Amino acid sequence: MDYYDQHVHTNFSFDSDEKMAAYLKLAGENFVSTEHLDYKALDDKSGDNLIDYEAYSREIHRLEEETGKHIFKGVEIGYFAGREPEIRAYLQRHDFDIKLLSFHRSPDFDFDDAIVSQMDPLKVADQYYRLMWKGINAFHDADVLAHFDYGVRKLNLTSGMFETTAGVLLTNILKLAVRYNMAFELNTTSMYKYHNIGLYDYAVEIYKQLGGKRYTIGSDAHDTSQYMRNYENAVDMLKAHDIHHVNVYRKNAMIIVPLDDVDEGIKY
Numbered sequence: 001m002d003y004y005d006q007h008v009h010t011n012f013s014f015d016s017d018e019k020m021a022a023y024l025k026l027a028g029e030n031f032v033s034t035e036h037l038d039y040k041a042l043d044d045k046s047g048d049n050l051i052d053y054e055a056y057s058r059e060i061h062r063l064e065e066e067t068g069k070h071i072f073k074g075v076e077i078g079y080f081a082g083r084e085p086e087i088r089a090y091l092q093r094h095d096f097d098i099k100l101l102s103f104h105r106s107p108d109f110d111f112d113d114a115i116v117s118q119m120d121p122l123k124v125a126d127q128y129y130r131l132m133w134k135g136i137n138a139f140h141d142a143d144v145l146a147h148f149d150y151g152v153r154k155l156n157l158t159s160g161m162f163e164t165t166a167g168v169l170l171t172n173i174l175k176l177a178v179r180y181n182m183a184f185e186l187n188t189t190s191m192y193k194y195h196n197i198g199l200y201d202y203a204v205e206i207y208k209q210l211g212g213k214r215y216t217i218g219s220d221a222h223d224t225s226q227y228m229r230n231y232e233n234a235v236d237m238l239k240a241h242d243i244h245h246v247n248v249y250r251k252n253a254m255i256i257v258p259l260d261d262v263d264e265g266i267k268y
């Protein structure tokens with residue numbers, strides 16, 4: 001089986017306008033989208049970002065009929081401290097083939113906000129990984145730990161600076177990811193758009209040394225131009241760490257895709 005992108009947004013996410021049908025023109029036999037589910041502070045006027053699950057399911061059904069392809073359902077859970085009951089309740093009522101766990105927001109800001117680049121980078125890193133450490137202890141019902149570096153994407157930290165500030169915390173976080181069978185995501189937006197390849201080299205080795213065996217490659221596409229972006233580069237990184245498979249998810253199933261086969265003819 002060919003690998004397919006495990007982190008993709010369509011217009012069922014609040015921050016994408018791309019139609020699922022457009023991705024399907026590029027996709028092989030299988031496709032999954034992973035839509036944002038973000039609970040925020042209760043007094044946040046912008047409101048929670050939920051998925052219109054009925055419409056999402058209808059569109060998937062319609063496109064499966066039209067294209068004959070398999071379309072899987074995915075969610076990117078944006079963890080928010082204190083909203084765990086709502087997250088759990090939503091996931092109990094709605095089925096997904098793959099659940100990504102992401103850490104985007106502190107109580108006061110999104111780590112992607114412009115204000116973050118004016119803050120002390122080492123303080124931001126420390127704050128981000130403390131939040132992730134607490135969060136992953138409180139909530140870990142997910143298949144994949146997505147973009148472990150989201151909070152430091154814009155900070156231009158060297159791996160040395162990163163290790164000094166957040167190395168111990170990240171190691172403890174990855175220990176829990178391994179314990180709870182969560183895959184490590186190679187997020188190619190982080191790696192190649194935000195130039196965090198060094199941090200991925202560092203973290204993937206820790207995850208592997210801790211016994212982690214599950215890896216996904218996700219572009220984090222918000223439009224079709226990003227679909228499967230830099231996939232081959234991420235494969236090369238895995239191989240450089242002597243890792244020779246990637247994983248894809250189906251409801252209640254984790255599938256191993258050997259890289260040495262996928263290489264031969266990448267179809268997506």
Ligand SMILES: [Zn+2]
Nearest residue numbers: 007009076220
């Ligand atoms: Zn995403």
